[in-house]
Amino acid sequence: MSLFARRAFIVFWKDLAIERRSKETLNALAxxxxxLLFVFQFSLGADRERLIAALPGLxxxxxxxxxxxxxxxxxxxxxxxxxWEGLLLAPGDKSAVFVGKLGGNLLLMFTVEALxxxxxxxxxxxxxxxxLGPLVLVIVLGTIGFAALGTLFAAMTAQVRxxxxxxxxxxxxxxxxxxxxxxxxxxxxxxxxxxxAVTNWITLLVAADIVYVVVGVLTFDVILEx
Amino acid sequence: xxxxxxVHLSGVRKAFGTALVLEDIALDVxxxxxxxxxxxxxxxxxxxxxxxxxxxxxxxGTLVVAGHDCRRDAEGARRHVGLIGHGSHLYEDLTARENLxxxxxxxxxxxxxxxxxxALAAVELxxxxxxxxxxxSAGMKRRLSLARFAVVPPRVLLLDEPSAGLDQRGRKWLxxxxxxFKTGGGAILMATHSFGRELGxxxxxxxxxDGRIALDTGRAALSADxxxxxxxxxxxxxx
Numbered sequence: 001m002s003l004f005a006r007r008a009f010i011v012f013w014k015d016l017a018i019e020r021r022s023k024e025t026l027n028a029l030a031x032x033x034x035x036l037l038f039v040f041q042f043s044l045g046a047d048r049e050r051l052i053a054a055l056p057g058l059x060x061x062x063x064x065x066x067x068x069x070x071x072x073x074x075x076x077x078x079x080x081x082x083x084w085e086g087l088l089l090a091p092g093d094k095s096a097v098f099v100g101k102l103g104g105n106l107l108l109m110f111t112v113e114a115l116x117x118x119x120x121x122x123x124x125x126x127x128x129x130x131x132l133g134p135l136v137l138v139i140v141l142g143t144i145g146f147a148a149l150g151t152l153f154a155a156m157t158a159q160v161r162x163x164x165x166x167x168x169x170x171x172x173x174x175x176x177x178x179x180x181x182x183x184x185x186x187x188x189x190x191x192x193x194x195x196x197a198v199t200n201w202i203t204l205l206v207a208a209d210i211v212y213v214v215v216g217v218l219t220f221d222v223i224l225e226x
Numbered sequence: 227x228x229x230x231x232x233v234h235l236s237g238v239r240k241a242f243g244t245a246l247v248l249e250d251i252a253l254d255v256x257x258x259x260x261x262x263x264x265x266x267x268x269x270x271x272x273x274x275x276x277x278x279x280x281x282x283x284x285x286x287g288t289l290v291v292a293g294h295d296c297r298r299d300a301e302g303a304r305r306h307v308g309l310i311g312h313g314s315h316l317y318e319d320l321t322a323r324e325n326l327x328x329x330x331x332x333x334x335x336x337x338x339x340x341x342x343x344x345a346l347a348a349v350e351l352x353x354x355x356x357x358x359x360x361x362x363s364a365g366m367k368r369r370l371s372l373a374r375f376a377v378v379p380p381r382v383l384l385l386d387e388p389s390a391g392l393d394q395r396g397r398k399w400l401x402x403x404x405x406x407f408k409t410g411g412g413a414i415l416m417a418t419h420s421f422g423r424e425l426g427x428x429x430x431x432x433x434x435x436d437g438r439i440a441l442d443t444g445r446a447a448l449s450a451d452x453x454x455x456x457x458x459x460x461x462x463x464x465x
Contacts, residue, residue: 010327010332085313090333
């Protein structure tokens with residue numbers, strides 16, 4: 001394994017080990033997801049047509065809200081005991097820290113999204129099985145872009161006093177293209193259409209993922225030093 | 227004079243916006259030498275340590291660590307510096323061994339079990355290596371922080387209030403650790419309010435007052451009372 005990969009992996013491993021023991025974020029997110037579903041269930045009622053029309057948006061609303069909570073916390077552990085300073089002073093390419101953090105955030109988000117998806121199917125009595133393949137692909141693509149930029153912005157706002165407010169205010173406007181693309185592609189997947197029918201949106205998602213990850217890797221050094 | 231010049235500051239100034247913290251700082255620390263930075267609260271001791279550690283850059287002046295200009299090549303300097311500041315740089319939900327493994331790997335060194343075990347033994351924490359840091363006392367955390375530098379010793383060790391939270395046994399242990407580090411050719415720059423044991427390690431004392439070095443002198447010829455008198459004269463401004 002290269003030095004970069006070893007450094008990225010140790011950050012990933014550290015975040016995972018801490019979360020596995022404290023379960024602070026995962027427990028909070030699971031509870032939050034459940035609450036969201038209750039709210040959606042009450043607001044939509046039993047109208048099946050309304051539910052089908054709103055499902056892609058609701059699904060991503062759930063993913064985005066839980067993602068905001070998860071990503072916003074990802075650098076909080078670095079503030080304790082000034083570990084942030086330790087990351088800064090560790091010699092070598094700082095983008096390895098970004099890649100490790102991104103890996104940890106992706107794993108956390110995928111776990112919560114899987115839980116949300118299962119709960120959606122149960123709560124709204126929707127059979128997601130026929131659309132599962134394309135749906136998973138869209139969710140993976142949408143989550144990578146969201147987590148990449150979210151990880152970067154979480155690092156940017158970690159040392160700011162009003163970070164809980166600033167983080168979503170900065171992140172959400174930049175995420176609009178990704179959110180549009182994911183909702184459109186999810187709509188197609190849930191309707192049973194092939195993803196080739198929404199090639200433009202999928203291309204936009206792939207391009208956004210590449211751009212956001214590359215921007216994160218290239219700029220993380222500057223953000224950590226600032 | 228002892229070994230190679232490892233820390234060199236000349237005409238260093240540091241300001242945060244309009245607040246001037248350090249002005250015209252000149253200080254050298256050589257291999258095998260320990261310098262104690264004394265000064266009242268807000269004199270600029272921590273800022274000076276963080277400049278040498280490359281957490282911040284000087285606003286003006288020359289700062290060279292182990293041959294690397296900190297303004298142009300901070301990464302080069304970081305390979306030779308270890309900082310123990312007010313934060314322990316420890317993750318509370320990892321064990322002592324896991325913390326060492328994390329920091330050693332992040333610094334680009336292999337973290338094999340034997341090496342980590344030796345480092346834990348060096349700071350007398352080998353019996354609690356698999357316990358979470360959350361359960362440790364302040365003194366144990368301080369020793370674990372130092373253990374990071376027992377795995378891969380830096381050339382320059384920067385310490386901010388090293389004896390804070392340590393009991394008498396801990397202070398004695400710290401003195402022995404720093405003495406061994408110095409004998410091994412390392413340079414130590416430590417900020418302290420204490421005139422106790424760690425001053426025994428120091429070869430020189432530098433007194434900071436109002437962001438300037440008011441006095442830089444050898445310690446060997448000074449008694450504890452002399453140090454107190456000089457501190458009162460320069461740091462407190464008492465005649």
